[in-house]
Each structure stands twice: as C-alpha cells, then as structure tokens.
Amino acid sequence: MSRDLVSGVFWLAVAVFALVQGAALKLGTLRAPGPGFFPFWGGVVLAALSLVLLGDALRHRAGEAVLSWARAPGFRKVFIVLVLILGYLLALEWLGFGAVTFLFVLLLFRLERKGWMASVLSGVLGSAAAYLIFQVWLKTQLPAGPWGF
Amino acid sequence: MEILQGVLYGFQVALQPVNLLYCFVGVFIGTLVGVLPGLGPAAAIALLLPSTFAVTPVAAIIMLAGIYYGAMYGGSTTSILVNIPGEAASVVTCLDGHAMARQGRAGAALGISAFGSFIAGTLSVIILTFLAPLLAKVTLSFGPPEYFALMILGLTLLTYFARESMVKALMMAAVGLLCGTVGQDTISGRFRFAFGIRTLEDGLGLVPVIMGLFGISEVLLNLEQRAEATEVFAAPTRGLMPTREDWRRSTVPILRGSVLGFFLGVLPGAGAIIASFVSYAVEKRASKHPERFGTGMIEGVAGPEAANNAAAGGGFIPLLTLGIPANAVMAILLGALLIHGLQPGPLLVKQAPDVFWGFITSMYIGNIMLLVLNLPLIPFWAKLLRVPYAIMFPFILLFCLIGAYSVTNNVGDGVVMWVFGIIGYLMKKFDYEGAPLILAMVIGPMMEESLRQSLILSGGTFAVFLVRPISAVFIVAALVLIAFPLLRRRGRPAVVTA
Numbered sequence: 001m002s003r004d005l006v007s008g009v010f011w012l013a014v015a016v017f018a019l020v021q022g023a024a025l026k027l028g029t030l031r032a033p034g035p036g037f038f039p040f041w042g043g044v045v046l047a048a049l050s051l052v053l054l055g056d057a058l059r060h061r062a063g064e065a066v067l068s069w070a071r072a073p074g075f076r077k078v079f080i081v082l083v084l085i086l087g088y089l090l091a092l093e094w095l096g097f098g099a100v101t102f103l104f105v106l107l108l109f110r111l112e113r114k115g116w117m118a119s120v121l122s123g124v125l126g127s128a129a130a131y132l133i134f135q136v137w138l139k140t141q142l143p144a145g146p147w148g149f
Numbered sequence: 150m151e152i153l154q155g156v157l158y159g160f161q162v163a164l165q166p167v168n169l170l171y172c173f174v175g176v177f178i179g180t181l182v183g184v185l186p187g188l189g190p191a192a193a194i195a196l197l198l199p200s201t202f203a204v205t206p207v208a209a210i211i212m213l214a215g216i217y218y219g220a221m222y223g224g225s226t227t228s229i230l231v232n233i234p235g236e237a238a239s240v241v242t243c244l245d246g247h248a249m250a251r252q253g254r255a256g257a258a259l260g261i262s263a264f265g266s267f268i269a270g271t272l273s274v275i276i277l278t279f280l281a282p283l284l285a286k287v288t289l290s291f292g293p294p295e296y297f298a299l300m301i302l303g304l305t306l307l308t309y310f311a312r313e314s315m316v317k318a319l320m321m322a323a324v325g326l327l328c329g330t331v332g333q334d335t336i337s338g339r340f341r342f343a344f345g346i347r348t349l350e351d352g353l354g355l356v357p358v359i360m361g362l363f364g365i366s367e368v369l370l371n372l373e374q375r376a377e378a379t380e381v382f383a384a385p386t387r388g389l390m391p392t393r394e395d396w397r398r399s400t401v402p403i404l405r406g407s408v409l410g411f412f413l414g415v416l417p418g419a420g421a422i423i424a425s426f427v428s429y430a431v432e433k434r435a436s437k438h439p440e441r442f443g444t445g446m447i448e449g450v451a452g453p454e455a456a457n458n459a460a461a462g463g464g465f466i467p468l469l470t471l472g473i474p475a476n477a478v479m480a481i482l483l484g485a486l487l488i489h490g491l492q493p494g495p496l497l498v499k500q501a502p503d504v505f506w507g508f509i510t511s512m513y514i515g516n517i518m519l520l521v522l523n524l525p526l527i528p529f530w531a532k533l534l535r536v537p538y539a540i541m542f543p544f545i546l547l548f549c550l551i552g553a554y555s556v557t558n559n560v561g562d563g564v565v566m567w568v569f570g571i572i573g574y575l576m577k578k579f580d581y582e583g584a585p586l587i588l589a590m591v592i593g594p595m596m597e598e599s600l601r602q603s604l605i606l607s608g609g610t611f612a613v614f615l616v617r618p619i620s621a622v623f624i625v626a627a628l629v630l631i632a633f634p635l636l637r638r639r640g641r642p643a644v645v646t647a
Contacts, residue, residue: 007579011320018327018342025341031609035334035341038597039327046323053316074373081372081546082571085365088550089563101547108543122543130547139203140555 004057012050019043080111096145097135101127152282155498159506163514168208168507175212176515179219180523183235184227184530187371187538188545190220190236191477191587192364195356196552198485206489207504211511213485217478218270218461218512221421222519225262225454226530229255238421238457241429245442245449252445256388261399261447262454263523264391269407269455270516273462276411277469278509284470285495291471293602294613298620298627300596303473305627307418307585315634318585321576325586328353329593336601348561355484355591357553357562359477361569362576362583364549368542369574389524391447399451402432406455413456414463418584420476421457421464428456462512468493469505473592477584480591 019040028034084107091100106123114122134140162168182193194213201209220236227235229246242262249258291299304322311318331342332352343349391399409431410424432452433442442449467475472494474480486493491501498505553566573583607613615621 003579007581011324014324014327021342025339029609030604030611033601033604035337035339038593038600039330039341042323042326042330046320046327049316049320049323053314053320056316077372078369078574081369082567085546085550085567085570086564089554089560089567092554092560092563104547104550105543108546109539112539114539122540126544126547130551134551134555140199140551141558142551142555 002057004053008050008054008057012047012054015043015047015050017043019047077111081108084108084111093143094145096147097142098127098131099145099147101130152279155282155502155506156278156510158502159508159510162207162503162507163211163511167204168211168511169514171204171208171212172215172511172515173518175215176219176222176519177522179216179221180223180519180526180530181533182216183220183223183225183239184533185541186227186231186233186235187367187542189363189367190217191481192360192367192549193220194478194481195359196364196548198356198481198488199552199555201485202488206486206491206501207507209485209489210482210504210508211515213482214465214508214512215515217482218458218515219519221270221454221458221461222263222266222523223530224457225266225450226259226523226527227534229258229262229450230531231534238425238460239454240422241425241453242450244429245444245446248443248445249447249450254388254445257391257395257447258450259527260389260524261391261395261451263389263520265399265403265406265451265455266458267516267520268403269410269459270462270519271513272404272407273411273414273459274509274512274516277462277465277512281466281469281505281509282498284466285498288470289495291495291619292617293599293606294617294620295623296471297596297599297603298614298623299471300473300592300599302623302627302630303417303467303475303592304585304589305630306416307588309630309634310416310418310423311582311585314580317581321581321583321585322589325589325591326593326596328358328586328590330597335594335598346561348559348565351557353565353590354553354556354562355481355587356556357566358569358590359481359587360549360553361566361571362573362587363477364545365566365570366573366577366583368545369570370577371538372542389527395447398447402428402448402452403455405431405435406452407459410456410459411463414460415466415475417467417473417475417588421460424456424460425453428452465509469497470495472497473595474588477587480587483591 020043022036022038022040022043025036025039026034027036027040084104088100088104102123105126106119109119109122110116131142135142163172178193178197179190182188182190194216197213197216201212221238224235224239225242225246227233228239228242229250232243232247234240234243246258246262249255308315308318308322331349333340333350340350406428409428410421413424413427414420429449429452432448433439436442436446436448438446464475464479467473468479468483472483472492474483483493486504491497491504549566550563553563554560556562576583603613604611614624
C-alpha cells in the first residue's frame with residue numbers, strides 16, 4: 001500500500017468524523033450560521049481533498065513499500081521515548097517534579113547506553129538544573145511530590 | 150513626520166536597560182537555537198513563551214522576536230562548519246558554505262553570512278518601519294468580508310509554497326481549521342469536539358501543539374536516523390573579515406537577497422526557507438559561472454543568508470498590519486501579544502505605540518548585537534556542536550515537557566503535546582508539512598468569526614465576498630492560485646503529487 005493511500009484513508013475518516021459532529025452541533029442557516037457550520041464545511045473540504053489524494057494514489061500505484069519503516073531498528077527507540085514522555089506526564093503530579101525529572105533523564109541516558117554512574121549523575125544534575133531554571137529563576141509553578149520537590 | 154516621531158519614541162522604549170537586556174537574551178538564545186540542529190525557532194519561542202508572562206508586553210515581544218531573527222544568524226554557522234542546517238532556512242547555505250569550509254575558507258563564509266545577515270536584517274527593518282504604519286492605515290478599513298477573503302488567499306498562498314504536494318498542504322490547512330474549532334464556540338457558547346475533557350474545552354493550546362509538531366517529532370526523527378558521526382570543522386579565529394574581492398562579489402547578492410527576502414517573507418507560508426532557496430536560484434541564474442555553484446561560491450552564501458534574514462523582518466508585516474500571522478513563528482508571537490492583552494492588527498500602532506515602535510526599533514539594536522556577538526563567539530558555537538545528540542535530546546524533551554506544562558499548569562496540555570508529537574512524526578513519514586496546520590489552526594477562529602459575521606451582515610448570501618471590490622480581488626486571486634496547478638497537472642499527468 002502506498003503512503004498516500006494509508007494517510008488518505010486516515011484523513012478521510014477524520015473528515016467524516018468532523019462533519020458528522022458538525023452536523024450534530026446544529027448547522028444553522030446561511031443567514032445565521034450555527035456552531036456546527038464551520039466544522040461541518042471544514043470536514044466536507046477535508047473529505048474532498050482526501051478523495052483527490054486517494055484517487056491519485058490509486059491511479060499511480062508505484063508499489064512503494066511503505067510500512068517498512070516500522071521495522072527499522074530506530075523505531076524501537078522512538079517507541080520507548082514516547083512511552084517515557086507519557087509516563088513523565090502521568091507521574092508528574094503524583095511523584096513530583098524532582099523525582100520524575102531525575103528518573104526521566106536517567107532512563108533516557110540508559111537508553112543511549114551510557115553507564116549507570118554517568119546516567120545517575122546526569123539525572124541528578126539535570127533535575128537540579130531544571131529546578132533552578134524553572135522554579136527558582138523563572139518562577140514556574142512545578143508540582144511537588146510527597147517529599148517537597 | 151509621524152513615522153520619524155514613532156521611531157524616536159521607539160528608541161526611547163527599546164533603549165531602556167531592561168528592554169536592552171531582553172533583546173540581548175532573545176538574540177543570544179536565538180543564535181543558540183539556530184546553531185543547534187533539531188530545535189527550530191518556532192519550538193524554541195513556544196518553549197519560552199511562558200517565561201515572558203511576568204514581564205511587560207514590550208519586553209516579551211522584543212525577546213521572542215529576537216529569538217526568531219537570531220536563529221537566522223545562527224543557522225548558517227552549523228551549515229558551514231558541519232554541513233547540517235542548524236535550522237531549515239539555512240539548508241542552501243550548506244551547498245556553497247560548506248564547500249568553502251572544505252577549501253579552508255570557513256572564515257570568509259562565516260564572515261560574509263554575518264555581515265550579509267546584518268545588512269539584510271537592517272534593510273528589512275527599515276522597510277518595515279516605513280511600510281507597516283502605512284499599511285495599517287489601509288487595512289483599518291477592512292470589514293469581516295475583506296478579512297475572510299484575505300485569509301482564504303493567505304491559506305491558498307501558503308499551500309502554493311508547499312514543498313510537497315499542494316493537495317496535502319490544503320488538507321493540512323483543513324485539519325488546522327478543524328483543530329481551531331476545538332473548544333468553546335465564541336458566538337453560541339457551545340462546546341465543540343471537547344467530549345467533556347477540560348483541556349479540550351479550553352481549546353487546543355498553540356504552545357503544546359507547536360512543541361509537539363516541531364519539537365517532539367523532530368527529536369523522534371533524529372533519534373531514529375542519527376548514526377554517522379559528524380565532522381565539525383575547527384572554527385577559524387582569524388580571517389572572518391571578508392576580503393575586498395569577497396565584498397565585490399557579495400554586495401549585489403546581499404542587496405538582491407534583502408529585497409527578495411523581505412517581500413517573500415510577507416507572503417504567508419513563503420517565509421525564510423523559501424526566500425533562501427529563491428535567492429540561491431536567482432544568484433545562480435545571474436552568475437556568469439552557474440556551473441561553479443556548489444563548489445564554494447561566496448554568492449551562494451551571501452544571497453540566501455541575506456534573504457532569510459530579510460524574510461524574518463518581512464514576516465512581521467501581516468502580523469502588525471492585519472493581525473494575521475504569516476508563519477508558525479508569527480502565530481506564536483500573535484499568541485504572545487494576545488496573552489498580554491494586546492490585539493495585533495491595524496489598531497496596534499494607535500492602542501499600544503510603545504509596543505509597536507519599541508519592538509520595531511529593538512530590531513535595529515538586535516541586529517547590531519548579533520553582529521558584534523556572533524563573530525567573536527563562533528569558536529564557542531563550534532564547541533557546542535561537538536556535544537553529542539545523546540546528551541542533548543533528553544534535555545530538549547525535558548524543556549518541551551516543562552514548557553507545555555507551565556503555560557497553564559495542566560498535565561493535559563502535556564498530553565496534547567505528546568499526541569501532536571506522534572502526529573508530527575507520522576506526518577513527516579507520510580510527507581505532510583506542519584506549517585499549514587499551525588497557521589490554519591491560529592487563523593481558523595478568526596476566519597470562522599469573520600465568515601459568520603459576513604453572512605449575518607449580508608443576510609445569508611456569499612455574494613458579499615464578490616460585491617465588495619477588495620474582497621473580490623482576494624477571492625479571485627485565490628481561485629487562480631488553486632486552478633493554476635490543477636490545470637498544469639492535467640497537462641502533465643503523473644508528476645508532482647506522487
């Protein structure tokens with residue numbers, strides 16, 4: 001399947017979703033357009049463009065191997081980093097800024113095959129520096145954990 | 150002379166010590182962002198936006214704008230020394246700039262980039278100084294139909310400059326418009342696409358979306374692709390001053406690049422990247438030795454580097470005179486002004502002359518700072534380039550995470566960033582561009598409002614856009630722009646769109 005085929009189907013689905021939602025929101029009339037007016041027509045335009053893209057993709061089937069990138073060795077790393085980012089966000093208000101940042105930096109350094117010593121040290125220095133920059137200098141309100149930072 | 154008075158007043162504001170400091174911080178960070186590959190000015194400005202909440206609006210905009218044009222200076226350093234563009238507008242500088250470095254002429258290349266950037270930056274601020282107040286008077290008479298028509302033209306132009314297919318760029322603009330509708334409808338008060346989630350009820354935040362699309366996704370791609378060790382040329386400490394011969398060859402390209410860059414910068418979506426490419430093509434065509442381009446021609450460095458700096462200045466025109474952003478960076482600056490309670494657009498010069506003039510004149514000062522700052526610091530930047538990515542990316546991610554969280558102290562915004570990081574990563578894989586999405590998302594709510602107001606105004610007929618002369622011109626121009634490539638495609642099947 002070509003890349004345009006896959007992405008075209010995806011955006012077509014998004015478009016249909018938008019126009020169904022828009023229609024449910026009340027379109028209003030041309031004289032007094034309602035809240036659903038813009039999302040609905042936005043969805044219609046996106047659907048039309050997706051169909052153009054799909055039409056082109058079907059007409060010129062170059063046999064482009066698309067999903068091979070998912071098997072690339074780098075993909076595993078990307079996946080882990082994404083999990084770590086989400087983990088950071090979910091744990092942030094629970095464990096506090098200091099601990100989560102320490103773990104985050106530590107794990108990312110380990111992912112890059114740095115030694116334990118270097119990773120722990122970077123975690124400590126990194127979280128301390130971030131604390132100084134954001135909490136002390138820029139006065140950002142960062143969530144504290146059960147131990148106060 | 151109204152303008153002269155304005156300029157004098159502006160310097161009074163910009164020369165205040167605190168504003169000078171913010172100007173300096175801005176251009177310094179901007180250069181840093183420009184030098185470091187993998188973090189563009191859009192993501193960097195989004196990142197630092199929350200840190201400006203506590204300062205005055207003038208200082209905030211002076212600093213954030215400084216990051217933008219500072220990045221244009223910094224980008225060339227990496228292109229020349231490492232053959233990797235420090236940021237997207239310096240891609241063409243790699244061609245001849247790095248070739249010059251290979252011949253031992255890195256100093257001349259770096260020097261002419263800095264001087265060319267300075268000349269172009271200053272020229273573009275001069276044009277901006279005189280053009281912006283005049284245009285603001287014209288656009289003052291625009292009503293909702295004119296605004297809507299202009300935004301349609303803007304979005305069309307944006308997709309016209311798309312590097313990939315125009316259909317895909319239009320699709321991203323449509324997606325952006327839909328993203329812009331998330332949250333509470335300003336006219337009816339109804340929630341749209343919110344599904345009872347608090348973060349979505351407030352609308353998608355610009356900062357998390359930009360950091361996801363341009364920050365997180367960039368890191369993910371680098372993690373995947375990076376492998377080969379890069380060779381960093383030793384930074385020259387001498388020979389930064391271009392010779393008389395260098396100047397003779399570079400003067401015209403710099404001037405041409407300045408004018409070209411400024412006017413391309415005004416157009417939505419064109420911006421610094423396109424300006425540098427066009428300038429390179431123009432210089433190659435104008436040269437007596439086009440075949441030698443790519444082998445270290447100083448014209449190929451001077452022109453594009455001037456053009457991308459001038460484009461950075463030109464980009465402020467639509468923001469200051471219409472309140473419409475021309476690119477992703479301007480979109481964040483628009484957001485920054487709004488957060489500080491200012492409405493960018495034709496009324497800005499009247500309502501907040503200190504911001505309008507203080508900010509414009511700060512760019513004169515910023516450009517001087519960059520020239521003075523840049524040449525002596527080049528060895529320092531070169532050292533920075535040797536820091537391995539494995540050490541850098543955890544901190545880029547960390548900054549994005551804290552930045553997204555601290556705008557509203559809401560973890561939900563971080564999740565929005567995460568989601569758009571994945572979307573941005575996949576978009577690169579599937580050859581979609583992020584810029585049309587961002588721009589459409591920002592102007593979407595303005596477009597919707599002006600469309601609905603126009604329809605109410607006209608009693609429900611679309612003819613209103615064609616009866617009013619100015620909006621009719623915009624609409625027709627947009628239609629021509631859309632029709633042109635479609636017709637061309639019919640003539641030559643199986644091209645471009647693949």
